[in-house]
Amino acid sequence: MVTDLPPPAAPLPAAIRIADLCFAYHAKPALQQITLDLPAHQITALIGPSGCGKSTLLRCINRINDRIPGARITAGSIHIHGIDINRPDIDLQELRRRVGMVFQKSNPFPKSIYENVVFSLRLSGIHKRSELDATAETALHAAALWDEVKDRLHTRALGLSGGQQQRLCIARAIASQPDILLMDEPCAALDPIATLKIEELLHQLKKQYTIVIVTHSMAQATRCADHTAFMDLGRLIEFRPTLQLFNTPHHPQTLAYVTGSFG
Amino acid sequence: MNNPESLIRTGLPKGHGKDLAVRVLLAAGTYLIVIIAALLFCKIIKDGAPVLFTTKAPYVDLGFLLDKNETLHVFDDAQGQRHQLPASKYSEYVKHHAGATIYNEQTFSYSGGGIIGPIVGTVLLTVGSMVLALFFGVSAAIYLSEYARQSPFIHAVRLAILNLAGIPSIVFGLFGFSVFVLAVPVITSTPADRSLLILPLFFGDAVLSFQGWNSSLMAGCATLACMILPVIITASEESLRAVPQGFRDAALAMGATRWQAIRTCVLPFSIPGILTSSLLAITRVAGETAPIMFTAAVAAKDDLPWQALANPFDLLASQVQALPYHIYTLAARIPASEYTQRAQYGSVFVFLILVASLSFGSMLLRAKLRSKLKW
Numbered sequence: 001m002v003t004d005l006p007p008p009a010a011p012l013p014a015a016i017r018i019a020d021l022c023f024a025y026h027a028k029p030a031l032q033q034i035t036l037d038l039p040a041h042q043i044t045a046l047i048g049p050s051g052c053g054k055s056t057l058l059r060c061i062n063r064i065n066d067r068i069p070g071a072r073i074t075a076g077s078i079h080i081h082g083i084d085i086n087r088p089d090i091d092l093q094e095l096r097r098r099v100g101m102v103f104q105k106s107n108p109f110p111k112s113i114y115e116n117v118v119f120s121l122r123l124s125g126i127h128k129r130s131e132l133d134a135t136a137e138t139a140l141h142a143a144a145l146w147d148e149v150k151d152r153l154h155t156r157a158l159g160l161s162g163g164q165q166q167r168l169c170i171a172r173a174i175a176s177q178p179d180i181l182l183m184d185e186p187c188a189a190l191d192p193i194a195t196l197k198i199e200e201l202l203h204q205l206k207k208q209y210t211i212v213i214v215t216h217s218m219a220q221a222t223r224c225a226d227h228t229a230f231m232d233l234g235r236l237i238e239f240r241p242t243l244q245l246f247n248t249p250h251h252p253q254t255l256a257y258v259t260g261s262f263g
Numbered sequence: 264m265n266n267p268e269s270l271i272r273t274g275l276p277k278g279h280g281k282d283l284a285v286r287v288l289l290a291a292g293t294y295l296i297v298i299i300a301a302l303l304f305c306k307i308i309k310d311g312a313p314v315l316f317t318t319k320a321p322y323v324d325l326g327f328l329l330d331k332n333e334t335l336h337v338f339d340d341a342q343g344q345r346h347q348l349p350a351s352k353y354s355e356y357v358k359h360h361a362g363a364t365i366y367n368e369q370t371f372s373y374s375g376g377g378i379i380g381p382i383v384g385t386v387l388l389t390v391g392s393m394v395l396a397l398f399f400g401v402s403a404a405i406y407l408s409e410y411a412r413q414s415p416f417i418h419a420v421r422l423a424i425l426n427l428a429g430i431p432s433i434v435f436g437l438f439g440f441s442v443f444v445l446a447v448p449v450i451t452s453t454p455a456d457r458s459l460l461i462l463p464l465f466f467g468d469a470v471l472s473f474q475g476w477n478s479s480l481m482a483g484c485a486t487l488a489c490m491i492l493p494v495i496i497t498a499s500e501e502s503l504r505a506v507p508q509g510f511r512d513a514a515l516a517m518g519a520t521r522w523q524a525i526r527t528c529v530l531p532f533s534i535p536g537i538l539t540s541s542l543l544a545i546t547r548v549a550g551e552t553a554p555i556m557f558t559a560a561v562a563a564k565d566d567l568p569w570q571a572l573a574n575p576f577d578l579l580a581s582q583v584q585a586l587p588y589h590i591y592t593l594a595a596r597i598p599a600s601e602y603t604q605r606a607q608y609g610s611v612f613v614f615l616i617l618v619a620s621l622s623f624g625s626m627l628l629r630a631k632l633r634s635k636l637k638w
Contacts, residue, residue: 064516069412097518107509108529119527121519169513176517 008079015040015180015210016061021076023056025068028169030056032234033076038227043202043211045242047218049257058182061085061212062099062132063092080180099122100209104185106165107192108157108172114150116157116168120176135175142208143171144201163194167201172244174209181205183213187220199224218258221257304615311612327609330377332563333585337602338368339392347602349375364395372597373563373589374606380564384583385617387568388559389549391484392491396548399488399494404537407496408503409525421500427491433553439486440557443531445475480568481579483559490554491544495537502536503529535633542625546618552587560588562596586614 014037023031031053031120038044046054059065060078063085073144085095097120108116115122117136126132136153140146145167149160157168166186173181187195202211215221221228222242229239230251238245238254249255276282317324333349340346341364348356357365399482403424411417446459454461454472462471476482478604506529552560561582568583593607 062516064512067511067515079577093518093520095518096516101512101516103509103512103516105509107507107513108534109510109513119514123514123517123519123523172513172517 007008011030013040015081016212017079018057019077019079021057021060021061022074024055024066024072024074025103026070029074030071030234031060034236035076036229036236036239038210038212040210041206041208042226043213043224045221045228046212046231047216047221047228047257048231048237050216052231054229054231055184058101058184058212058214061180061182062096062101063090064096066092071090084206097176098178099180099182099230100176100178101182102166102169102184102186104188105188106162106169108160108165108168110158112154113157113160113168114153117171117175119172124176139171139175142174142205143167144176144197144204145171147225159242161194163190163197166190166194166198170201170205171200174205179210183211185214185216187206188216195220212223218246230257232257279380306476307611307615310604310608311615314609315612316389317615327377328382328613329379331565331567332378333376334373335371335375335602335606336368337371340365341366347375351376363581369602371603373593374597374603378586378589378606378610380567380584381589381610382613382617383411383567383613384560385549385586385614387480387578387583388483388487388555388585389545389621391480392487392548393541393545393590395484395488396491396495396544397537400492401537402498403492404499404503405525405530408500409521409529420485424493424496426493428497430490431553432490432551435486435490436507436554436557439482439489439554443476443482443485444478444558446473447475448473449476455574470554476580478558478561478582479580480559480583483555483583483585486554486558487548487551490551491548494547495540495543499533499537502533502540505536506532536547538625538629538632542622542629545621545625549618549621550587550614552585552591555585556588556591559583560585562592586610586617 016036016038018034018036018038021031021034034057048054056065059081060073065071073086080095080099083090084159088133109119114132114136118132121132121135137146140149145164148164149168156161157165158247160168166189168227170181170183187198190198199220202213205211206226213225225242228240228242228245230237230245230249230253232253238251240250244257245254249258315324315327316322330349333351336346336348336350336353338346340360346356407417407421445457448462448471450464450469451472451474452468452470454470455474457474458474460473464471476485510528510532511524514528515521519527559582561584564582564584568578568581573576573582590607590610593603593610597603599607
């Protein structure tokens with residue numbers, strides 16, 4: 001039985017406001033006129049067939065696309081809490097500290113578990129042992145990994161299982177205390193049990209963070225997202241509270257996708 | 264299936280003869296190489312090992328390793344006893360036996376004493392050129408693989424670097440001679456007559472004079488570094504590219520600047536690969552004769568490089584002896600005889616050991632780093 005509360009009627013404050021965003025790799029458009037308000041302290045899932053631009057959209061939010069040659073925003077804007085993040089005078093490092101990201105392929109550094117978690121602190125020049133220890137413990141607790149690794153914090157992170165590695169990456173991302181957490185198919189390479197753990201974790205995390213998750217699994221979107229955006233061919237087709245989107249899609253394309261007759 | 268018995272062959276397999284012939288040919292080629300290498304090493308060890316190793320403790324002839332190189336005097340005394348003495352001992356002998364007659368005296372240049380000068384010189388040249396080449400080479404590799412946009416121009420630059428690796432070492436020697444020995448600028452108050460260009464510097468009486476560094480340790484190091492730069496750049500770039508893209512993404516996504524990401528998440532993990540390439544470079548640098556014969560090496564030198572210096576920086580400006588050049592001198596510039604063999608084979612043997620231990624050291628270092636930094 002589904003016991004989720006119905007979505008509140010009053011519009012939630014938007015943490016991320018995407019307006020008329022167009023994005024292109026060289027001359028090839030990847031996103032066209034995306035307009036999307038992502039509410040704060042909610043989980044928003046981006047779904048759609050491969051190549052529809054959902055990862056590109058996610059990667060625009062922390063501007064990690066900047067490093068891809070030829071990739072640029074051709075029109076529109078992204079505001080995070082009212083600030084246009086594509087202004088030329090944006091502090092890119094600070095933006096990325098405040099907008100954490102977890103990648104599809106878990107990518108812990110071949111260092112110790114501890115060093116992975118405190119990486120962002122070391123980047124910002126914090127080397128005080130007590131401070132690092134405290135952050136490491138908080139972040140690992142938050143990522144539901146503390147109990148599993150507390151006795152081997154200084155062993156190699158690559159000795160962890162796939163699911164643990166991905167949770168370590170989440171711990172690493174939240175160690176810098178971001179406001180927003182971007183997740184690019186975080187469970188794509190994980191088995192169902194590890195996936196379940198991460199989904200439980202997401203429910204905990206959304207109290208503190210605004211979460212945007214790209215997923216291929218519609219089941220995952222229904223299980224954990226408050227809102228879901230369906231995209232196809234670089235366009236936003238439909239964006240509504242998750243249950244409404246899956247149960248009573250407005251758009252025929254969405255209907256075809258969620259019922260499995262397409263995509 | 265009709266007639267399944269046809270699956271069973273009669274006689275030898277098809278193409279058996281050809282297969283066997285190819286196999287024998289390939290094996291013969293391989294073992295020929297092994298035999299040649301084995302003969303080479305056996306010859307050097309057989310003739311060289313007795314020079315370096317002795318039967319009495321400490322089992323190593325430290326004199327050969329630690330004494331300075333001298334002229335060897337061979338002579339008979341009045342009793343018909345044959346003596347082989349390096350120049351310093353010879354003059355002592357003469358002083359001691361004043362008035363004694365010496366018969367059948369022969370002298371052999373560079374064949375007496377030890378080879379501390381060439382050993383030290385080779386180590387200095389190797390260390391100096393590796394420091395230079397690693398600094399510039401790794402910098403270039405980082406730029407090419409991490410910063411530069413992959414344009415046709417950058418591809419051309421990369422191709423040019425690769426081509427540099429094919430240039431014969433003697434050409435690098437002549438290049439080093441014309442550039443580092445004769446043309447690079449120095450700050451001096453007394454410019455040489457042959458200076459190509461003198462620019463005033465407006466402090467004291469110092470001028471910037473394009474007169475080169477003369478034949479010196481630093482000119483030799485610079486020339487050797489030029490020679491191995493392409494190897495270092497190419498291999499370093501490859502090992503930088505081998506570091507997973509995910510590490511860079513993760514670091515950048517956590518708010519690292521580009522340089523922070525490279526310094527903390529790319530460079531450390533590519534060090535084993537960079538060391539592997541430098542390992543080859545080290546042995547090449549230590550072994551080359553052509554690039555140093557015009558730029559740094561000298562056949563005979565009384566003092567060790569750091570002795571008799573007015574100030575420490577003169578070390579870089581002084582000429583050095585070097586093992587490969589010493590071997591060349593012993594082999595080609597003095598008449599060979601039974602009395603020169605000790606110096607000749609001994610030097611080659613020590614040289615091989617030196618290069619082998621350099622390689623072995625870097626191999627150990629690499630293995631240690633690899634086990635710590637693999638992903």
